[in-house]
Amino acid sequence: MGDPFDEGYPADGETPVHQVRLSEFRIDAAAVTNAQFAAFIEATGYRTESEMYGSSAVFHLAVQAAPEYILGTAAGTPWWLNVRGADWAHPAGPSSDWRKLPDHPVVQVSHTDALAYCGWAGRTLPTEAQWEYAARGGLEQARYPWGDDLHGVAADGTKVHRCNIWQGTFPTLNTVDDGFLTTAPARSFSPNGFGLYQTSGNVWEWCADWFLPKYYKSCLAHGIAEDPAGPTIGRGRVMRGGSYLCHDSYCNRYRLAARSSNSPESASGNCGFRTVALS
Ligand SMILES: [Ca+2]
Numbered sequence: 510m511g512d513p514f515d516e517g518y519p520a521d522g523e524t525p526v527h528q529v530r531l532s533e534f535r536i537d538a539a540a541v542t543n544a545q546f547a548a549f550i551e552a553t554g555y556r557t558e559s560e561m562y563g564s565s566a567v568f569h570l571a572v573q574a575a576p577e578y579i580l581g582t583a584a585g586t587p588w589w590l591n592v593r594g595a596d597w598a599h600p601a602g603p604s605s606d607w608r609k610l611p612d613h614p615v616v617q618v619s620h621t622d623a624l625a626y627c628g629w630a631g632r633t634l635p636t637e638a639q640w641e642y643a644a645r646g647g648l649e650q651a652r653y654p655w656g657d658d659l660h661g662v663a664a665d666g667t668k669v670h671r672c673n674i675w676q677g678t679f680p681t682l683n684t685v686d687d688g689f690l691t692t693a694p695a696r697s698f699s700p701n702g703f704g705l706y707q708t709s710g711n712v713w714e715w716c717a718d719w720f721l722p723k724y725y726k727s728c729l730a731h732g733i734a735e736d737p738a739g740p741t742i743g744r745g746r747v748m749r750g751g752s753y754l755c756h757d758s759y760c761n762r763y764r765l766a767a768r769s770s771n772s773p774e775s776a777s778g779n780c781g782f783r784t785v786a787l788s
């Protein structure tokens with residue numbers, strides 16, 4: 510576990526590389542889809558945090574809302590607009606509709622919302638260690654779920670995209686070479702060696718753990734970590750895998766070892782989750 514290339518952002522704490530031993534577990538092949546999340550809402554009447562706040566974060570080029578629904582931008586990240594009426598069912602704003610994207614990953618869900626879904630489905634979120642093990646698909650110390658090179662090469666010499674990230678100049682020009690400006694269906698692009706789709710790119714995925722950059726150091730200090738479940742405190746919950754907004758120039762966190770976090774009540778148009786069985 511961890512980054513053997515030492516090419517992450519130092520503050521993310523992707524090193525040191527360390528050994529982890531995990532008990533057997535079963536994890537979803539793909540992120541939870543809009544159709545799956547809709548079944549949960551239908552069965553329970555659950556209201557997500559974005560619905561209670563009345564707004565959520567949408568990438569500026571993706572917004573589907575009249576101008577009066579745009580409440581403002583996020584400080585330091587002006588490409589995120591706070592859009593009134595954006596929620597899981599209207600992931601790009603009130604003029605968008607999940608029914609047009611039933612097989613896409615659900616987004617605009619907080620960590621709290623993800624846990625609520627898990628409780629209903631009789632499942633839970635993966636630990637960060639489970640997520641990374643599963644995402645690696647059996648390749649040891651690779652950069653990506655398919656190997657070390659970002660792109661493949663087709664027989665005719667053209668570039669083959671392996672995941673849904675950003676091409677062009679972030680955040681203003683996306684050439685959409687990989688076919689998707691925002692989310693792609695949860696089961697698109699080739700799965701990894703364990704059959705998992707889109708661990709790199711598409712949407713960030715919530716994990717169970719609190720995020721603490723120095724956690725790997727403490728794991729290493731205790732020898733082989735057995736089923737590590739993260740620190741007991743942290744500033745946010747772990748997110749892994751990067752999203753359709755990642756680009757080498759701005760956020761190279763579509764690498765397997767990359768780590769990030771967000772506060773548990775936060776939701777955005779580029780973060781979803783997959784689940785693991787309880788035992
Ligand atoms: Ca893309």
Ligand SMILES: [Ca+2]
Nearest residue numbers: 707708712750
């Ligand atoms: Ca992903």
